[in-house]
Amino acid sequence: AAGVIQSPRHLIKEKRETATLKCYPIPRHDTVYWYQQGPGQDPQFLISFYEKMQSDKGSIPDRFSAQQFSDYHSELNMSSLELGDSALYFCASSIGQGYGYTFGSGTRLTVV
């Protein structure tokens, strides 16, 4: 079965650089969620999109932006990276903002 695809799997950036994380949801899933998980922490909700419109916003820094495209894939753009942005970034998808998310394998971002 198709899963949520995230790219890249690993990313190393220097402080003040920019990063773009991509997420391809399961086919026919119209909702995408982004979460950030620091080491030993629980996932923190960043932002979500339903039918290509932003549906909810959490603790996402102003330096970050995201969008969902016409093919339902989503990109998280992160600028002016800080050491504290080092974390696992998960994308999840569902049908119609449903309760059973499927998470991708995540992108491990390391800022040096």
Place this chain on the structure above:
Amino acid sequence: GQSLEQPSEVTAVEGAIVQINCTYQTSGFYGLSWYQQHDGGAPTFLSYNALDGLEETGRFSSFLSRSDSYGYLLLQELQMKDSASYFCAVRSSNTGKLIFGQGTTLQVKP
């Protein structure tokens, strides 16, 4: 504020039964989910309770009491592969946003 409380660690032996409790305090409540996460891996959906009562899925069961703001995950016939972190998460709005607990690390010993 919004918070979910669950034990930080639980240890059990193979074949045993373990219960992981979760209490929550959130501004919105649309249901309680449970996720399993192995080290460095993706959270995997286990179960969801929107209404009071018990939901059973194979070796895993989940319970919810909305009046007590309380739920639990019950794992039966524990296997070594069940060693992982388990998160309770409240669906806090109709947009599907989840607020996660801090996670419970389950260690299964032979």
